[in-house]
Amino acid sequence: MQERPIRVLIAKPGLDGHDRGAKVLARALRDAGMEVIYTGLRQTPEQIVETGIQEDVDVIGLSILSGAHNHLFPRVMELLREKGAEDILVIGGGIIPEDDIPALKEKGIAEIFTPGTTTREVIEYIREHVQQR
Amino acid sequence: MTLVEGILAGKQRAIARLITLVENRPREAVPVLQDLYPHTGKALVIGITGPPGAGKSTLVARLTRRLRQRGKTVGIIAVDPTSPFTGGAILGDRIRMQELATDPGVFIRSMGTRGSLGGLAKATHNVIRILDAAGKDYIFVETVGVGQSEVDIVKTADSTLVVLVPGLGDDIQTIKAGILEIADIFVVNKADRQGADRLVAELEMMLDLSEKEVAWRPPVYTTVATGNQGIDAVLEGIEEHVRHLYQNGQLEARRRERYRAEIMAIVEEEIKARLLGQWSAGSLEELLEEVAARAKDPYAAAREILKPWTGNGKGGS
Numbered sequence: 001m002q003e004r005p006i007r008v009l010i011a012k013p014g015l016d017g018h019d020r021g022a023k024v025l026a027r028a029l030r031d032a033g034m035e036v037i038y039t040g041l042r043q044t045p046e047q048i049v050e051t052g053i054q055e056d057v058d059v060i061g062l063s064i065l066s067g068a069h070n071h072l073f074p075r076v077m078e079l080l081r082e083k084g085a086e087d088i089l090v091i092g093g094g095i096i097p098e099d100d101i102p103a104l105k106e107k108g109i110a111e112i113f114t115p116g117t118t119t120r121e122v123i124e125y126i127r128e129h130v131q132q133r
Numbered sequence: 134m135t136l137v138e139g140i141l142a143g144k145q146r147a148i149a150r151l152i153t154l155v156e157n158r159p160r161e162a163v164p165v166l167q168d169l170y171p172h173t174g175k176a177l178v179i180g181i182t183g184p185p186g187a188g189k190s191t192l193v194a195r196l197t198r199r200l201r202q203r204g205k206t207v208g209i210i211a212v213d214p215t216s217p218f219t220g221g222a223i224l225g226d227r228i229r230m231q232e233l234a235t236d237p238g239v240f241i242r243s244m245g246t247r248g249s250l251g252g253l254a255k256a257t258h259n260v261i262r263i264l265d266a267a268g269k270d271y272i273f274v275e276t277v278g279v280g281q282s283e284v285d286i287v288k289t290a291d292s293t294l295v296v297l298v299p300g301l302g303d304d305i306q307t308i309k310a311g312i313l314e315i316a317d318i319f320v321v322n323k324a325d326r327q328g329a330d331r332l333v334a335e336l337e338m339m340l341d342l343s344e345k346e347v348a349w350r351p352p353v354y355t356t357v358a359t360g361n362q363g364i365d366a367v368l369e370g371i372e373e374h375v376r377h378l379y380q381n382g383q384l385e386a387r388r389r390e391r392y393r394a395e396i397m398a399i400v401e402e403e404i405k406a407r408l409l410g411q412w413s414a415g416s417l418e419e420l421l422e423e424v425a426a427r428a429k430d431p432y433a434a435a436r437e438i439l440k441p442w443t444g445n446g447k448g449g450s
């Protein structure tokens with residue numbers, strides 16, 4: 001058992017009802033020894049950022065399959081900056097076209113994981129990139 | 134702004150950071166907790182316990198919303214079980230509380246039990262203290278979905294609500310005595326389902342049969358948390374219970390009991406840390422061999438380890 005579990009918020013922004021990927025990921029991260037806060041469907045960027053702050057998570061993972069990522073992902077980053085919480089690592093996943101990825105990364109999303117990603121890859125990425133504090 | 138100032142000003146990020154410190158590196162948090170202590174003791178701590186899925190989180194969200202309408206601030210601590218195998222946890226109580234996420238008068242924190250067995254996490258009492266110092270009027274503590282022995286909440290809360298639902302088993306006998314005895318208030322939730330009336334009747338009968346002469350008989354309320362029904366009555370019940378505790382000095386007595394337990398726990402931990410800090414684990418390995426071979430019993434082995442502090446090695450009772 002790790003001395004200090006990594007805390008991750010798995011959030012579904014917007015009206016997207018596809019939650020399989022988010023749930024699969026939540027379970028995989030738990031099995032990897034992390035504390036996963038799952039808040040369910042239909043979260044606003046405001047709710048996600050406030051939750052991330054109150055729960056003092058190391059990582060926020062956003063899952064979108066509806067196509068609204070180009071609006072919702074940057075909005076989350078903007079709010080995090082406003083609240084002085086841009087040190088939280090933000091990653092995303094779901095149905096995200098290759099062409100959209102560079103712009104999202106520019107906005108501060110650290111990495112995007114599309115269908116076919118193994119949960120192991122995500123776990124390794126998180127372990128390597130969370131800030132030790 | 135220092136961490137202490139941030140917390141006293143009710144800043145969400147400062148509160149969140151100190152909670153993490155208390156969970157991960159409790160010793161480092163001690164000086165801050167000491168600075169906060171004079172600012173605590175004002176919040177009312179309400180425990181919410183009951184079987185898995187009874188509607189505890191939904192009820193907490195509804196009670197909180199009502200308290201907010203009355204201008205009160207609220208802290209919520211929601212505890213979920215940590216897997217003993219991986220150390221990981223899915224903390225899902227917030228799903229029912231997200232309408233409160235952006236309310237600056239509410240602070241919600243999810244905690245894994247991290248090895249504690251009593252239904253709470255080890256750091257829970259310190260998290261309560263932090264939210265208290267941050268000025269929250271009410272603090273709800275939702276335990277893990279309990280079976281029977283996870284009753285640490287009574288040692289922690291001023292008032293404990295036990296949430297039950299109809300159709301859990303054939304009758305009240307299946308709900309183990311442990312969690313029934315800790316109730317200051319019963320809530321029969323999911324009253325939109327069949328069997329609620331019967332459950333209420335069974336609880337009342339059980340309370341009638343209770344042998345001891347009691348100053349406070351736990352009231353039984355029915356609610357439909359999802360439908361926002363019966364919430365005001367529960368809040369009034371809580372207020373009445375607290376008034377009762379206050380009037381006959383019980384509130385202070387209960388809290389004193391808690392301070393006693395807390396001081397003793399710190400003393401025990403300090404003794405353990407100091408003794409074990411000076412002790413080399415190597416000697417245990419040798420003793421294990423002897424115990425396994427039945428050349429020594431576990432008591433004799435323990436005494437040998439304690440020899441440097443107890444003198445002749447024949448100490449103990």
Ligand code: B12
Pocket residue numbers: 015016017018019020021022024025060061062063064065066067091092093094095113114115116117118119122
């Ligand atoms: C199953 C499914 C459904 C189910 C959803 C059940 C549920 N509760 O989740 C149902 C039938 C309900 C459904 C409905 C709809 N669907 Co649908 N659905 C799918 C389907 C076939 C599979 C999705 C899935 O569950 N995959 C399995 C999981 C495990 O994979 P995943 O979510 O992609 O997650 C992986 C990665 O993306 C990544 N990941 C995902 N999230 C995250 C988050 C983080 C932080 C990280 C690190 C990684 C990560 O890791 C995961 C593991 O590899 C996809 C097509 C497809 N092949 O993806 C369409 C698809 C997503 N659906 C689509 C559509 C259009 C709809 C509907 C609008 C259809 C309609 N007209 O009614 C509705 C909308 C429902 C709603 N309310 O939002 C479109 C979306 C198009 C778009 N984005 O442009 C898709 C792509 C189909 C298509 N080709 O058109 N759907």
Ligand SMILES: Nc1nc2c(ncn2[C@@H]2O[C@H](COP(=O)(O)OP(=O)(O)OP(=O)(O)O)[C@@H](O)[C@H]2O)c(=O)[nH]1
Pocket residue numbers: 184185186187188189190191192226229277278322323324325326356357358359360
């Ligand atoms: N029919 C009905 N369903 C309810 C009521 N209250 C809660 N629920 C539902 O019961 C389920 C569990 O509710 P929660 O509030 O998560 O229960 P809980 O006791 O916190 O659950 P755990 O924390 O997992 O032990 C959810 O689907 C709720 O919507 C109610 O009054 N009536």
Ligand SMILES: [Mg+2]
Pocket residue numbers: 189190191225226275
């Ligand atoms: Mg719950």
